Amino acid sequence: MNAFQPNAADTGFILLDVLRAPETLAALPALADNADPDLIRQVAEEAGKFVGEVVAPLNRDGDEIGAQWKAGAVTMPPGFRDAYQAFWQAGWPALSSAPEDGGQGLPAALEAMLYEWLSAANHGWTMAPGLLHGAYECIKHHASDALKAHFLAKVATGEWLATMCLTEPHAGSDxxxxxxxxxxxANDPEGRYALSGTKIFISGGEHDLTDNIVHLVLARLPDAPPGPxxxxxxxxxxxxxxxxxxxVVCERIEEKMGLHGSPTCVMRFDEAAAWIVGEPGKGLNAMFVMMNAARLHVGLQGVGLLEAAWQKADAYSKERRQMRAPGGAAKATPVGGPPPDGQAPSGGNALHAVKSMGASFQADLIEQHPAMRRILDAQRAWIDAGRVIAYRTALELDVIKHHSDPARQARANRWCTLVTPVLKAAWTDQAFHGASxxxxVFGGHGFVREWGIEQIVRDSRVAMIYEGTNEIQAIDLLLRKTLPDGGGALQALLKDLSAELPDGDAGSARVRSEIDRFAHFVREQLVPATQADGAAADLPHWLADDFLRATAMLLMAWGWARIAATPGADTPRWQTAYQGFWRWVWPEFDMRLAMMAQTLST
Amino acid sequence: MNAFQPNAADTGFILLDVLRAPETLAALPALADNADPDLIRQVAEEAGKFVGEVVAPLNRDGDEIGAQWKAGAVTMPPGFRDAYQAFWQAGWPALSSAPEDGGQGLPAALEAMLYEWLSAANHGWTMAPGLLHGAYECIKHHASDALKAHFLAKVATGEWLATMCLTEPHAGSDxxxxxxxxxxxANDPEGRYALSGTKIFISGGEHDLTDNIVHLVLARLPDAPPGPxxxxxxxxxxxxxxxxxxxVVCERIEEKMGLHGSPTCVMRFDEAAAWIVGEPGKGLNAMFVMMNAARLHVGLQGVGLLEAAWQKADAYSKERRQMRAPGGAAKATPVGGPPPDGQAPSGGNALHAVKSMGASFQADLIEQHPAMRRILDAQRAWIDAGRVIAYRTALELDVIKHHSDPARQARANRWCTLVTPVLKAAWTDQAFHGASxxxxVFGGHGFVREWGIEQIVRDSRVAMIYEGTNEIQAIDLLLRKTLPDGGGALQALLKDLSAELPDGDAGSARVRSEIDRFAHFVREQLVPATQADGAAADLPHWLADDFLRATAMLLMAWGWARIAATPGADTPRWQTAYQGFWRWVWPEFDMRLAMMAQTLST
Structure with a gap:
């Protein structure tokens, strides 16, 4: 079983060549000094080394040994603490934090790349620092100066880790x-509160990675109105x-399908002395800061986990021979002697297919079989386009924060608002289904633990649920962000997408016409039908998932048009995945449009 | 966590009312005495009781404790041996074996129902008797009289269990x-052979369920030609x-993603004294008898596992309240006091959706949320149609065996040949994806072991691989069974399907026109393009998966038209799933046709 290896050339091509990140960053005074492509490449290379050498090798033990609870204490899997200590001491958690808070002031897109790789290498370990940046922003923007003096730098640098304590036994999505x-x-000179209650599903609520843990907790003041x-x-x-x-006591950790390297804690607060962060009744507001960053990060987990799964399957498909591929005679190699390399088998008892082999006893590499190529190329199409969408979102987050032109900021805000739920839902969905x-590709051996591929399937499943289930992302996109303004923001985003496509190449022209088709559908069918007098209140809910998927397909098509139009993308590496996108992924777009049209006419 | 409960009313409606099994069986002399609907209902009821009371409760321990290997011996999970001993003593393994061999001579369709339920209740346990009937048929038709005298009754009744030893480390699908x-x-009076080699992925290669185990093993005689x-x-x-x-030694058992209740063994044969079964060089032929039954059974596992997952999600969705459903005000219930029923939470931190609740603090049942209804209704559509297809296949197997009219037998043979790979691939695929x-529906709690739903996701994954991977089923259907005769057998099957649809109802008319469209596509596009001079050898391989999926959609549409036209199907129970089929499942058909057309034009 090979551990994940970051591929800085692949990601760098997307960030630097396709998205031309340095141009965007150069326009942001706070980041202009860090917009140099060579600097970005150098940091990415160092990050890749850390991820590949320190974090990736711990993934297997993270799954098999897992986090262990005993009498309220949680022991992390072997090597996790040392790796985390090295991580924060090297300054990685502070990558995009402000220099005045102890951070390195680098672009959010670099942090995005780092977290994609970390998730690919070791999803469980990465859960620990995953919420750190959001907690840093939350404290920075909402906490009092006294609180900041004590906590801000510790969280900005990652010396202490943080949690988000939201869910309760009866309050999940709600x-x-x-x-x-x-x-x-009573009589507390610091004006603190006594906090009491039980929170569940708290990732990293207790562990031995850091010397302290900072909990951010939603709770009700006396006489607070009911509801959010x-x-x-x-x-x-x-x-x-x-x-x-x-x-604050960790009562137990959950037994889960996967992600055993991350303790999912039940936390009990027994009149714990706590400071308020921000205004009373504005708790959700303060947490929103954490949410957007968190959803981007979960989308990046999706991209990373899919890349990890693809790497394993790709390597296996290049080593293992089984059956004759159609037209593969030229490439076939006799399989006669003992297995040359101790390769384990793929499974299945496919007598039929064997029969068709006739008297030929050669076998082709798995990568030469069309059914397997479809799988591999389709995942590559998702991963590469996912990077375009995710890194671009990270760039836009920096534009929101640092650009001097309010119109440009508004455009960036529109991007992040509309694209983040799509990224989160569609790419976490694909991480699970694509990993499966x-x-x-491994046949029977995929079901066996040895190769590590089944761990990715198990680990990735949770990302479809946390940070808002994927169904809630779809409702967010359609019901909260698209329909209320009659599709205005969405139409503006679609225009932006069109405008950014190069002129004159066939791929871009095709994508532009698909964007127009979607814009037309939204304007002429979706919005009028859902806002008509007497339209059923639940009508848009029935098609929210289709709407999100169709949007994801369009964003991918846009991403691929951008990749294909980039100098250097005319190699088999990129062309194969580009064709894979149109052949194996894109056809879902028409299906989703048809499903929506049917629902609207029901 | 609720254990699975067989629903004899649901399955009985499909077998007796929709498929009118008694009419088919009454035409078969060997089974006519057992074609009485009341007898069938009574046996089904008894079977349901055994499955629900004896087998289902062992499922959790099967996963958590699993089969344990020690020094060559395998200890099965608690209760597995007692349940198996009760199973064979009650005559269940002999349900459809011939009376002269110690069997009960009941229809294969009843056995199909039994195995669907067993798989739903406890996939791991059911692996043990799962190969029994195939082994019985194999010995019955190919073994010598001397062998039969010693082994046939023991295997027919299930007193001894059997294995299929095919896969080797370098030979999986191949x-x-x-x-x-x-x-x-040398000098063996029984003319036996010394068998030497290593077989892997042997389900039930070693265990403590029965006092003896019968291994059927593929091997090469000296001077045998290479290849199959x-x-x-x-x-x-x-x-x-x-x-x-x-x-014969069990060297170890595999650590797997799921199915821990079934030991997957590495078996070493060290000059083990073995009898030949059938003719030299005809080993695959003898095993084919086992394969068709095995593939039907794996398809039934898919149906059963999906039903098990649906039952859990359905029950949860009727108990747990979370968020307001659109237009759900009338049905909403205040969620104020402590959780009335100790329900565990669904997860996710969906602040967005909460905000849109405004000042309302009531919550609706999960089943009232459209996104969740889609999931539940779509799975119901797959399960019910899957039963129509699977039970019908079982009926046709009896027709092949027992009908006196060769033309009717040929028609049955065509059905089984073409439909079995579709059932195996599409329904095992849906078991995994539908269970996910x-x-x-459980939100965060779905990822936690407690509710048992994640076990179904893990267990079901293997069914997409064993008995021929789903990709191999697609190649089998298209490359071996459809294209060689120019689509002739497929066209005949499509005609049979049309002919069996009732006249005059709109649903049937729609399905008939879709069947015609597919027949036209196969005749006018698929066959000519793949058989044209100069057509690439790999062309059909690229669309085999799409072809199988499109066929599955058509079979489901046919199944639903049959259900909908059956008296008694006008209740919400059936109508909801019927509409669910057309809304959430069927749209894939057009997508698959479009994908195939695109591939053919590439």
Whole structure:
């Protein structure tokens, strides 16, 4: 079983050549000094080395040994603490934090690349620092100066890790149902609150990676109104400044399908002394800062996990021979003696296919079989386009933060608002389904633990659920972000996409016409039908998933048109995946349009 | 976590009302006495009781404790042996075996229902008897009288279990590469052979369920030609008649993604004394008897596992409340006090969706959310149509065996030949993907072991691989069974399907026109393009998967038209799934046609 290896040439091509990140960054005063392509390449190379050499080798033990709970303490899998200590001491968590907070002030797109690789290498380990940047932004923008003095730098640099404590046993997707209470502490000079309640599904609620853990917790003040508007945000650390431990207990960790390297904790707060972060009743607002970054990161997990699965399947398909491929005679090699390389077998008992071999006893590489090529090329199409979409989103996040032109910022904001849920839902969906397709390349051995491919299938499944289920992403995109303004923002995004396509090449022309077709559908069918007098309230809910998928297909088509038009993309490496996109991925677009049209006419 | 419960009313409706099984069976002299609907209902009820009360409760331990290997011996999970002993003593393995061999002579369709339920209840346990009927047929039709005298009744009744030893480390899908050797034993009065080699992926190669195990093994005689034509079939038991143990060793069992209740064994044969079964060089031929039954059974596993997943998700969706459903105000219930029923939460941190709740703090049942209804109704559509296809296939197997009219037998043979690979591939694919969709209904709790839904996702994954990978099924259907006769057999099947649709109802008319469209495509586009002079040898391989999927969609449409036209199907139970089929499943048909057309024009 090979551990994941970051491919800086592949990712660099997307970020630097396709997206021309340095041009975007050069327009941002805060980042202009760090926009140099050579600097970006150098950081990426160092990041790749760390991920490949330090983090990736721990993935197997993370799954098999996992995080262990005992009497409230959680021991992380072997090597996890050392790797994390090396990670923060090298400054990786602070990559895109502001220099004045102890950060390195590098572009968010570099951080995106780093987290994609980390997730590919070791999803479980990466859960620990995954929420750090969001917590940093949350504290930076909402906490009091006194709180910041104590916590900001520790979180910005990653010396301490952080959690988001939202879900409760009866309040999952529906946080308005939260019951955790915060009551003012009598005579507390710091004006703190006593926090009581139980939170579940808390990733990294307890562990031994860092010397302290900072919990950000949603709770209700006394007399707060019911529902989401009654929620405030609080901060409570595992240890206070004087070294005393807070009244926060990890009651147990969940037994899960995968992601065993990340402890999913049930956390009990027993009148734990906590500071409020931001205004009372504005807890969700303060957490929104964390949410957008978190959803981009989950989308990047999807891209990374799919790349990890593809790498394994691709390597296997180039080593293992089985059956004759059609027209493969020229390339076939006799399989006579003992297995030359100790390769393990693919499974299945396919007598039929054997019969058709007749008297020929040669076998072709698995990569030469069309059914397997479809699988491999389709995943490559998803991964490469996913990088275009995800890195671009990261660039736009920096534009929102640092650009001086409000119109450009608004455009960036539109991108992030509309594209983030698509990235999160479609690419986490593909991580799971694509990893399963890659497992198929191994035949029976894919089902066996040894090769590590089934771990990716198990680990990736959760990303379709957390940070808002994929169905909720679809509702967010259609119901909250598209229909309320009559599709205006979406139409503007589609125009932006068209405008960024080069003129004169056939691929771009095709994508432009598909964008127009989608824009027309939204304008002439979707919006009028859902907003007609007497339209059923649930009508858009029935097609939200189709709408998100169709949007994902369009974004991918756009990404591939951008890749194909980039100098250097005329090699088999890129052309194979480009053709794979049109052949094996794109046809879903028409199906989704047809499904929506049918629903609208029902 | 609820264990699976067979629903005899649901399955009985398909077998007795939709398929009118008694009419088919009454025409078969050997089965006419057992064609009484009341008898069938009674046996089904008893079977359901056994499955629900004895086998289903063992499923969790089967996963968590699993089969354990120690020094060559395999201990099955708690309760597995007792359940198996009760199973064979009650005569269940002999359900469809011939009375003269100790069987009960009941229709294969009843056995199909039994195995669907068993797989739903406990996939791991069911692997043990899963190959039994195929082994019985193999011995019955190919073994010598002396062999039969010793082994046939034991296998027919299930007193002893059996294995199929095909795969070797270098020979998975490609059995022609097998190297296991059989050398005549010097001076053996029984004319036996010394069998030597290593077989892998042997389900139930070793266990403690029965007092003996019968291995059917593919191997090469000295001077056998290379490739599949050099393979002969041998029988070697764990224990010979005199009680001595054969030289067959279970070297280890595999660590797998799921199916922990079934030991997947590496078996070493060290000059084990073995009898030949059938003619030298005809080993694959003898095994074919086992293959068709095995593929139907794997398709039934798919149907059963999907039903098990649906049952869990359906129950959860009727208990758990989360968020407001659109237009659901009337049905909403305040969620104020402590959770009334200790329900565990669904996960996700969907702040967006919460915000849109405004100041409302009621929540609707998960089943009222359109995104969740889509998932539930689509799986129901697959399960019900899958039963129509699978039970019909079982009926046709009995027609092949027992009908007196060769033309009717030929028609049955055509059905089984063409439909079996579709059933195997499409329904095992859906078992995995549909179980994952059902997991989504649980939100975060789906990823946690407690509810048992993630076990179904893990267990079901292997069915896409074994008994011929799903890609090999597609190649079998298109390359071996459709194109060689210019699509003739397929066209005849499509005609049969049309002829069996009732006249005058709109659903049937729609399906008939879709059948015509597909027939036209095959005749006018697919066959000519792939058989044209200069057509690339690999052309049909690129679209085999699409062809199988399109065929599956057509078969489902046919199944649903049959269901919808059956008296009693006008209830919400059936109408919801029927509409679900057309809305959420059927649109793939057009996509597959478009993909094939594109491939043909590439």
């Amino acid at each position: 946080l308005g149902l939260c019951r955790t209470k915060a009551v003012p502490l 508007k009654g929620l405030s945000l609080f901060l409570v650390p595992k240890f206070y400044a004087d070294g005393t431990r807070s009244a 397709a890659c497992l198929q | 059995l022609g590469l097998c190297r296991t050797k059989a050398v005549p034993l 034509k050099g393979l002969s079939l041998f029988l070697v038991p764990k224990f010979y008649a005199d009680g001595t143990r054969s030289a 969709a059902c997991l989504q």
